[in-house]
Amino acid sequence: MVTDLRTFLEELDGIGDLKRVNGAGLEYEIGCIAETAFHRRGPALLFDEIPGYPHGFRVASNLASTRQRSLMAIGADPDTPEADAMRAWKARWNSYRGIPPRVVDASPLLENALIGEDADLNRIPVPVWHELDGGPYIGSGVAVILKDPDTGFVNLGSYRLQVHDGKTTGLFCEPANDGSAILRKYWDKGQACPVAVSVGPEPVVFLTASGSTGCPPGVPEYEYVGFLCNEAVDVIEGRMTGLPISAGSEIAFEGEVPPPEAESRREGPFGEWTGYYMITSVPEPVIRVSALYFRNDPILFGAPPFKPHRESYAFSLPMRSMTGLWSRLEKDGLPVTRVTDLVKMGAVVVSVDQKTPDDVPRIIRALQESRAPCRINILVDDDVNPEDPIEVFWALGTRLDAGEGVHRSTVQSAWRLDPLRTAEEREIREPIPYRRLILNGCRPFERMKEFSPVNRFSKERREATWEKWRLGDWLQGGR
Ligand SMILES: Cc1cc2nc3c(=O)[nH]c(=O)nc-3n(C[C@H](O)[C@H](O)[C@H](O)COP(=O)(O)O)c2cc1C
Known part of the structure; x- marks a missing residue:
């Protein structure tokens, strides 16, 4: 049953x-x-x-x-x-x-x-x-x-x-x-x-x-x-x-x-x-x-919606749009490793494992055309945890070229609950223009090799040290 x-x-x-x-x-x-x-x-x-x-x-x-x-x-x-x-x-x-x-x-x-x-x-x-x-x-x-x-x-x-x-x-x-x-x-x-x-x-x-x-x-x-x-x-x-x-x-x-x-x-x-x-x-x-x-x-x-917080799982498993968006990008052969909604219907993070110089521009084009209602789309490399807003903003703060890395697009949306709609616009049941922002927080592909290395121990060394020094005995939160 x-x-x-x-x-x-x-x-x-x-x-x-x-x-x-x-x-x-x-x-x-x-x-x-x-x-x-x-x-x-x-x-x-x-x-x-x-x-x-x-x-x-x-x-x-x-x-x-x-x-x-x-x-x-x-x-x-x-x-x-x-x-x-x-x-x-x-x-x-x-x-x-x-x-x-x-x-x-x-x-x-x-x-x-x-x-x-x-x-x-x-x-x-x-x-x-x-x-x-x-x-x-x-x-x-x-x-x-x-x-x-x-x-x-x-x-x-x-x-x-x-x-x-x-x-x-x-x-x-x-x-x-x-x-x-x-x-x-x-x-x-x-x-x-x-x-x-x-x-x-x-x-x-x-x-x-x-x-x-x-x-x-x-x-x-x-x-x-x-x-x-x-x-x-x-x-x-x-x-x-x-x-x-x-x-x-x-x-x-x-x-x-x-x-x-x-x-x-x-x-x-x-x-x-x-x-x-x-x-x-x-x-x-x-x-x-x-x-x-x-x-x-x-x-x-009762499943009343409340103002979201980071772990708002009220409708928690991947929303249709996010799962669909991820699968669509993958079907286009794009090296996307995760699509995460950082804020439900507000901010989506797309993790990219860059393989060619075309990957990021192609993903940006796909996001510009996507129908998923989401105001901000952020691309990050897959060394960034897309679930962690601080990491995502760290990537933007250190990898976003605020000129070439910022893209906009306008799609049609019938989403009446959009808080940015005016009182008059909320009465319209037909799709109206919906503007979205795409921020490229990935390292430039051509500079990947020479880009400043991230100031953290490697995963392997951290894990070995964690085991050898039994850090889990006195540190919370896993390795
Ligand atoms: C708690 C909760 C409340 C919802 N309330 C509404 C609502 O009032 N009106 C609405 O159109 N969608 C609402 N939704 C979203 C729809 O249920 C969702 O988009 C669903 O996939 C629509 O199904 P359909 O496309 O098969 O009609 C709500 C979702 C959740 C999780």
């Missing part, structure tokens, strides 16, 4: 990486505790005894916010070092073979099935996650399930969902996402789009729906989860829509999304993973809820 949320929490508990908090309120205690734990690299959190709700109606948070927890969630060894995890990940990514989901009849999710009038989202405790949020958000740790009406392709995505009332949520889906393309197919015919939402799916399903496990475009997310777990995901068919809902879900609801001209509501603001609130007055589509399901003692999966 693909590990469900409560089994995952038990596993975390077993290794002392889960903190239970009783009695915290939905406004704003749960959110503030979750944010503080996130910034202090604290444990996963499980809130119970939530005022106004029965004992056992719980909220979990901070679940995939460290590398260890993210790796555990996808069934990988949590102690794998960062660089190895990325390499192993990419190798796996390139050997994709999907396993379709398996339809089953029974699921604990059906222990409580509230259909039609009885479906009331207020039965579920939903926190207001950030101080300036426009309301409670049931959608953060979710998989929103949509089916292409022409091809039957089933898409999963994580889109934020604000609870407007017991029967209505908002739906904020970026225009470039696959989910938006499916919604538009229905709306163009004046029809409402059927939808199912798993709130608290199996963690690997959430990570895949949210683009955090590198599911390539055009690949159905359930099949990708099957590939990751080496077994089919069990799904039940929703009673109202027939859409496949993962059977291990804690909570789920079904409904439809009317065309925005027929019904839209203002939603937000919501604290974003860019580290800002997007303040906009644009009405967004809504989900009209027709059925609610939950397990006994349900657990809401």
Whole structure:
């Protein structure tokens, strides 16, 4: 079985990486505790005894916010070092073979099935996650399930969902996402789009729906989860829509999304993973809820974004764009050894093992044309640790020619959450120009041999000395 949320929490508990908090309120205690734990690299959190709700109606948070927890969630060894995890990940990514989901009849999710009038989202405790949020958000740790009406392709995505009332949520889906393309197919015919939402799916399903496990475009997310777990995901068919809902879900609801001209509501603001609130007055589509399901003692999966820090793994495994960018550069025969997002969607570092004088110029050209939304791209030689901002800035401060080494390009981007967009630009759903900077922090190829040697002992001598003098007995942090 693909590990469900409560089994995952038990596993975390077993290794002392889960903190239970009783009695915290939905406004704003749960959110503030979750944010503080996130910034202090604290444990996963499980809130119970939530005022106004029965004992056992719980909220979990901070679940995939460290590398260890993210790796555990996808069934990988949590102690794998960062660089190895990325390499192993990419190798796996390139050997994709999907396993379709398996339809089953029974699921604990059906222990409580509230259909039609009885479906009331207020039965579920939903926190207001950030101080300036426009309301409670049931959608953060979710998989929103949509089916292409022409091809039957089933898409999963994580889109934020604000609870407007017991029967209505908002739906904020970026225009470039696959989910938006499916919604538009229905709306163009004046029809409402059927939808199912798993709130608290199996963690690997959430990570895949949210683009955090590198599911390539055009690949159905359930099949990708099957590939990751080496077994089919069990799904039940929703009673109202027939859409496949993962059977291990804690909570789920079904409904439809009317065309925005027929019904839209203002939603937000919501604290974003860019580290800002997007303040906009644009009405967004809504989900009209027709059925609610939950397990006994349900657990809401909260994955609210917080202002990122260096080890922000909330959506932690390589983002699709980064894995895709790396593979594209490699396919072009470019000697790229790592692609790392130093700041999510903000700064990407490309490590280069220069072999010819053309390598760096070719990589720069490829980055100029790349569609990955990222404002700053930095090239470094592979003697620099791309994970360490100080090392990256050391390389820039000592190897960047601030004339010839600085490049710019303009691409088209539909990324509405871009904090640099003006209030008017946030209302535009079509792609608009997006400018990016490329900084060449590599040593000039023609001077590689004579370039000043780096003032550090060689790796071999350091390792031998470490062993002989047993430096690990009194020094932290490894050799
Ligand atoms: C915690 C979290 C919240 C997210 N919230 C949103 C959101 O509100 N709207 C959105 O369009 N994408 C959001 N994303 C990103 C999408 O889920 C991601 O791009 C996904 O790959 C989209 O899937 P699709 O292209 O199949 O529709 C979020 C990602 C994470 C990790």
